[in-house]
Amino acid sequence: MQKAKHRVVIVGAGFGGLYAAKALRRADIDLTIVDRRNFHLFQPLLYQVATGVLSPANIAAPVRSILERQRNCRTLLGEVISVDAVRRRLNLREGALEYDSLILAPGSVNSYFGNDDWEEHAPGLKTVEDATMIRARILSAFEQAELEQVPDRIRRLLTFIVVGGGPTGVELAGAIAEIANHTLRREFRTINPSDARILLVQGGERILEGYPAALAARAQRSLEKLGAEVLLGYQVVEVSERGATVRHSDNDADSLIESATVLWAAGVQAAPLSAALRQATGCELDSGGRVIVEEDCSIAGHPEIFVIGDVASHCGGGAEPLPGVAQVAMQQAAFVGRIIRDRLQGQPASGRRFRYHDKGSMATIGRASAVADLGHLQLSGMPGWLAWLFIHLMYLVAYDNRVLVLFQWCWYYLTWNRSARLITNQEVRSHPDN
Amino acid sequence: MQKAKHRVVIVGAGFGGLYAAKALRRADIDLTIVDRRNFHLFQPLLYQVATGVLSPANIAAPVRSILERQRNCRTLLGEVISVDAVRRRLNLREGALEYDSLILAPGSVNSYFGNDDWEEHAPGLKTVEDATMIRARILSAFEQAELEQVPDRIRRLLTFIVVGGGPTGVELAGAIAEIANHTLRREFRTINPSDARILLVQGGERILEGYPAALAARAQRSLEKLGAEVLLGYQVVEVSERGATVRHSDNDADSLIESATVLWAAGVQAAPLSAALRQATGCELDSGGRVIVEEDCSIAGHPEIFVIGDVASHCGGGAEPLPGVAQVAMQQAAFVGRIIRDRLQGQPASGRRFRYHDKGSMATIGRASAVADLGHLQLSGMPGWLAWLFIHLMYLVAYDNRVLVLFQWCWYYLTWNRSARLITNQEVRSHPDN
Numbered sequence: 001m002q003k004a005k006h007r008v009v010i011v012g013a014g015f016g017g018l019y020a021a022k023a024l025r026r027a028d029i030d031l032t033i034v035d036r037r038n039f040h041l042f043q044p045l046l047y048q049v050a051t052g053v054l055s056p057a058n059i060a061a062p063v064r065s066i067l068e069r070q071r072n073c074r075t076l077l078g079e080v081i082s083v084d085a086v087r088r089r090l091n092l093r094e095g096a097l098e099y100d101s102l103i104l105a106p107g108s109v110n111s112y113f114g115n116d117d118w119e120e121h122a123p124g125l126k127t128v129e130d131a132t133m134i135r136a137r138i139l140s141a142f143e144q145a146e147l148e149q150v151p152d153r154i155r156r157l158l159t160f161i162v163v164g165g166g167p168t169g170v171e172l173a174g175a176i177a178e179i180a181n182h183t184l185r186r187e188f189r190t191i192n193p194s195d196a197r198i199l200l201v202q203g204g205e206r207i208l209e210g211y212p213a214a215l216a217a218r219a220q221r222s223l224e225k226l227g228a229e230v231l232l233g234y235q236v237v238e239v240s241e242r243g244a245t246v247r248h249s250d251n252d253a254d255s256l257i258e259s260a261t262v263l264w265a266a267g268v269q270a271a272p273l274s275a276a277l278r279q280a281t282g283c284e285l286d287s288g289g290r291v292i293v294e295e296d297c298s299i300a301g302h303p304e305i306f307v308i309g310d311v312a313s314h315c316g317g318g319a320e321p322l323p324g325v326a327q328v329a330m331q332q333a334a335f336v337g338r339i340i341r342d343r344l345q346g347q348p349a350s351g352r353r354f355r356y357h358d359k360g361s362m363a364t365i366g367r368a369s370a371v372a373d374l375g376h377l378q379l380s381g382m383p384g385w386l387a388w389l390f391i392h393l394m395y396l397v398a399y400d401n402r403v404l405v406l407f408q409w410c411w412y413y414l415t416w417n418r419s420a421r422l423i424t425n426q427e428v429r430s431h432p433d434n
Numbered sequence: 435m436q437k438a439k440h441r442v443v444i445v446g447a448g449f450g451g452l453y454a455a456k457a458l459r460r461a462d463i464d465l466t467i468v469d470r471r472n473f474h475l476f477q478p479l480l481y482q483v484a485t486g487v488l489s490p491a492n493i494a495a496p497v498r499s500i501l502e503r504q505r506n507c508r509t510l511l512g513e514v515i516s517v518d519a520v521r522r523r524l525n526l527r528e529g530a531l532e533y534d535s536l537i538l539a540p541g542s543v544n545s546y547f548g549n550d551d552w553e554e555h556a557p558g559l560k561t562v563e564d565a566t567m568i569r570a571r572i573l574s575a576f577e578q579a580e581l582e583q584v585p586d587r588i589r590r591l592l593t594f595i596v597v598g599g600g601p602t603g604v605e606l607a608g609a610i611a612e613i614a615n616h617t618l619r620r621e622f623r624t625i626n627p628s629d630a631r632i633l634l635v636q637g638g639e640r641i642l643e644g645y646p647a648a649l650a651a652r653a654q655r656s657l658e659k660l661g662a663e664v665l666l667g668y669q670v671v672e673v674s675e676r677g678a679t680v681r682h683s684d685n686d687a688d689s690l691i692e693s694a695t696v697l698w699a700a701g702v703q704a705a706p707l708s709a710a711l712r713q714a715t716g717c718e719l720d721s722g723g724r725v726i727v728e729e730d731c732s733i734a735g736h737p738e739i740f741v742i743g744d745v746a747s748h749c750g751g752g753a754e755p756l757p758g759v760a761q762v763a764m765q766q767a768a769f770v771g772r773i774i775r776d777r778l779q780g781q782p783a784s785g786r787r788f789r790y791h792d793k794g795s796m797a798t799i800g801r802a803s804a805v806a807d808l809g810h811l812q813l814s815g816m817p818g819w820l821a822w823l824f825i826h827l828m829y830l831v832a833y834d835n836r837v838l839v840l841f842q843w844c845w846y847y848l849t850w851n852r853s854a855r856l857i858t859n860q861e862v863r864s865h866p867d868n
Contacts, residue, residue: 038857055489057854064621074623077577143511187498189508420491
């Protein structure tokens with residue numbers, strides 16, 4: 001038997017967890033990474049699964065396979081139920097797991113701001129299952145419209161509402177507009193798919209609020225050119241089977257927009273594990289359920305517990321909380337990995353402070369257009385799209401996925417054909433008013 | 435308004451239905467193809483989805499997209515509930531559809547020979563959902579074994595039983611053996627995936643009963659070389675959560691093989707639409723629920739109703755019913771299309787007789803080995819596999835799928851990496867005895 005090694009447990013195999021494991025690849029530790037899913041998912045491209053360009057496996061890679069060669073690391077498929085911070089133990093549904101250092105990176109889930117009953121009628125886009133379900137809903141709406149006789153029902157079926165004008169909402173609305181106006185153009189005999197209305201509903205005064213105003217304006221023009229309508233200053237006050245009810249910030253009159261397909265891209269909140277951590281340690285959470293962490297990403301009173309990624313509320317020295325993007329999680333992962341390595345070598349790690357280096361952000365609008373805010377450089381249109389394309393390919397962890405995704409993008413670019421247009425795992429939906 | 439055209443309705447967009455539509459592409463008719471699913475599925479490669487080499491979209495193509503350019507044809511996503519042969523009308527869940535000629539090609543479903551309760555514990559491989567579910571079960575068994583402490587439970591989790599030694603069973607067993615012995619080889623830290631037992635249970639005296647004995651023997655040797663065990667002469671008499679109980683034909687002693695993953699490849703029966711057709715027309719069904727058709731594929735008393743593919747029991751002039759393979763359905767589709775075209779041009783079509791030209795059959799065993807019985811030519815090993823590869827690529831209807839599938843086969847050939855190894859749409863399964 002060898003001397004017992006320092007045990008590090010990482011919860012979550014998203015960008016935070018996976019890069020934390022990689023940051024510890026040369027450490028002489030006993031490392032375990034636990035995730036409820038057996039794959040790492042490249043969430044930035046999930047909307048392309050939801051809109052039929054890519055298959056789920058193209059943007060996912062088995063965690064086990066990614067970490068196969070990292071001999072200090074074992075992968076477990078398991079679900080964390082609670083944390084026992086005193087005995088330094090995680091309680092999984094499948095058993096218990098002891099740690100000396102803990103890195104929590106469980107990510108985020110959709111937030112309906114207290115209206116959880118909206119979820120059924122307005123699914124959000126966080127998991128592979130969400131994506132294939134949204135894909136099925138979008139395609140089924142056109143299919144049902146082709147079978148329908150009553151004009152009002154056809155109109156409802158061909159109205160698509162995307163709630164939320166951030167990158168995900170913009171990308172989804174652009175992709176649905178392309179489906180209606182290009183991909184499906186010649187495929188129906190009764191309806192005309194380009195009669196579809198695609199509405200992007202945004203509460204604020206402009207879309208892409210995190211981006212420079214000029215880029216956001218260009219993105220809006222691109223969206224409108226694709227055939228989507230952008231409703232600014234509208235709050236969604238109700239979502240039901242009939243559609244979404246919106247209210248403009250200038251007046252109190254509500255209006256119902258009838259729609260069979262309402263999609264939610266308006267907000268996320270921390271994964272429920274943050275609540276379990278509060279219960280165990282008394283740590284504070286912010287309004288989005290995120291754990292308020294110390295400057296070194298640990299939690300107060302528990303220097304051995306680190307929280308990173310979407311579930312961490314880290315002010316990074318400034319007033320604004322950090323955005324819930326992969327870059328933040330990856331940089332925090334590298335930072336925390338370094339702290340753990342230094343501690344193992346007896347180097348004092350107190351007083352360290354995580355600083356986020358914003359490398360920029362980008363969003364695509366349709367087939368060959370994107371906006372990219374790279375700080376000193378702002379790109380839009382085709383140059384923005386090429387930048388977007390290469391950066392996204394680069395961050396796909398599996399080599400074969402890069403080739404498959406590139407081929408499918410080229411194919412789509414040349415033909416407008418979204419070949420992954422499968423309606424699966426879906427009970428046959430009946431019309432709501434039948 | 436144009437003069438009303440002859441209305442042809444095709445039910446099912448498998449090989450039979452799709453090729454019937456294509457056979458009628460130049461006819462001056464009003465053609466409708468109805469399917470419950472929005473895609474044509476290349477079933478011969480479904481086992482590669484179930485074992486993580488391919489994604490569902492790689493072997494599926496939207497029916498609408500395939501028939502986009504065929505202007506005489508419309509595609510409907512609908513489910514046929516009953517046939518009204520007197521009024522020449524199909525009742526769909528979504529409404530009614532009138533026809534002058536009807537081509538029924540609804541395919542087959544798994545048959546448990548009266549033991550429908552086995553299905554839950556021994557899923558068969560007919561749909562995309564079956565494939566992703568079987569994929570999840572196979573991968574979950576290894577994942578659960580990695581978490582398990584009790585040796586008996588680990589053994590049960592690492593025992594895989596494939597019931598049925600036809601091509602599907604052989605291909606599945608070979609693929610699972612490769613997963614255990616190659617793909618997962620270095621990925622686990624506690625279990626050794628190659629400890630897995632893969633059992634192919636076959637009631638008859640040899641596997642691949644439709645093939646020449648020498649080829650079947652070679653296939654069995656290939657399977658055994660990959661690490662699968664072939665149990666000949668064993669009937670499965672019970673399937674439960676614990677595993678499968680088998681009985682050898684030579685004695686009455688039953689023995690339970692404990693297994694967490696039992697897969698069913700032992701038989702199919704006609705889709706339920708055949709029963710609806712019997713109710714409507716009094717047509718006869720055979721023991722597998724298939725419709726006994728006339729020599730021209732129509733049914734007795736209804737020259738305007740044709741039944742083709744897996745759901746037709748066509749003796750083709752001989753004593754043996756035709757096999758349930760794509761070739762039969764495609765040839766029947768072309769034959770029936772010609773009859774309808776000839777009738778429209780006033781040519782008598784009575785007394786015609788469908789004859790099946792057997793072009794051979796093939797099955798793969800693992801990564802680079804196959805058996806092919808092409809009549810005058812019998813191939814096995816690598817030559818068999820290359821023949822299998824090119825013929826299967828050729829019959830994929832979408833061009834981009836051919837490229838994607840070829841790339842993924844090459845990738846797998848070079849790396850053993852099955853990259854579509856996702857556990858999706860699966861509730862977390864608990865251990866049966868917890």
